[in-house]
Amino acid sequence: MPRAWNSMTEFEEFLDGGGIVEVDDDMPDEYRDAVFRFIELHANSELMGGLTERDWIPRTPGLRHKMAVLAKTQDEIGHAHLLYMVAADMKLKTRQEMLEDLFAGRTRFHNVFHYQAKTWGDQIAIAFLVDAAALASQQAVFKNCSYGPYRRTLRRIIAEEGFHMRLGEDRMLRIAEGTDKQRSMFQESIDRWWWPSLQLFGPDSRPGDVLLRWHIKSERNEVLRDGWVQKFVPLLQSYGFTIPDPGLHYDDDAEKWIIGEIDWEPLKRTFVQGGPDSARRIGDAADNWERSSWVRDALDRVPVPA
Ligand SMILES: [Fe+2]
Ligand SMILES: [Fe+2]
Structure with a gap:
């Protein structure tokens, strides 16, 4: 039975009490917009990440x-398509419209996919640093997510x-135990990918962030980022690699690693598709969709059993 709420206050009380919103519920438009945009960003990022991986086959x-x-x-x-389905069910845009917006540069995807993976070392840095950052963000959403279909x-x-x-x-581990050449290749990749990976968490969460208020996210960006720093700094150092941050130091009183100042300009450029590899990647994704249209057309012609 679809539910409805008389006011935003009532809706927020429902969310604060651990309530889960389902697709047919009469949710407030602001909530629908915020959840939809968040899932669309996630879906776009999975697609662009999948294509990066494909480049390396x-x-x-x-x-x-x-x-x-x-x-x-x-x-x-597969993640991208699951998420596009969940987003499309919210009836704000069809999957086709979401893809058109992505290919036209009208919607965003995660910053790390605006850079080029140049070497096998870069691929390892992505799998090691970026996937861990993405997983930490997703776990924080899953923990307490108020939108049922997304959570599932x-x-x-x-x-x-x-x-x-x-x-x-x-x-x-394999490259860390490899030859000097392999280790120096990986060090160069850490130098290239450290800051973009760290910025995947985004700037500090704003005080009134609706994603937090409506239990879409359960943790502030800066808390997630800090957790990632505390894990990866000692890990990389223990294998003899260095972190490209001259301001990085261990604070004995706080018993934690403190990073230097973050330059947010590279992240902001990715928000407007101005990253080092944004144009090529978006163009490539659009071409790929076009080239694979025959598969979708063929599947559309497969008779559905009665
Ligand atoms: Fe994924
Ligand atoms: Fe992944």
Whole structure:
């Protein structure tokens, strides 16, 4: 039975009491907009991430790694489509409209997919640093998410993202125990990807952030970012790698790592599709959608059993 609320206050009380909103409920427009935009951003990011992974299928060294990259590509594209379905069910845009907006640069996707992965070391840095950051963000949403369909979809996505994170750890260990050349390649990748990965969490959450107020997110961006820093600084250092942050230091009183000042300009450029690789990536995603249209057309012609 779809539910309705008489006022925003009543709706917020429902959310604060742990209430879960379902797709047919008569939710306030502001809530529908905020949840929809959040899921659309997530779906776009999964698609763009999947295409990054796909780029590496022919270039991945060795059969063992290649099989893992194939599986990860399928996972990410699958995540994108699950999320586009959940978003489309909210009846604000169709999946086709969401994809058109993405390809026209009208909607956003995560900052890390606005950069180019140039070497195998970069791919390892992405799997190790970025997948962990994405997983931490998704877990924080899943923990307390008030929108039922998104929460249920996240359960499946998070299970698969956990494998991606383990894959990243495995790749990192192998390269860390590799030759000097492999280690220096990975160090260069850490230098390139440290700051974009850290900025995946976004700027500090604003005091009135509706995503927090309406229990879509359960944790502030800066708290998630800090948790990631506390995990990855000692981990990378223990393998003899350095962090490209001259301001980084350990505070004995606070018993934690403190990072230097964050330059937010590169992140802001990705918000307006002005990242180093934004144009190529968006163009490539649009071409890919066009090239694969025959598959969708063929599937549309498959008779549905009565
Ligand atoms: Fe994913
Ligand atoms: Fe992933």
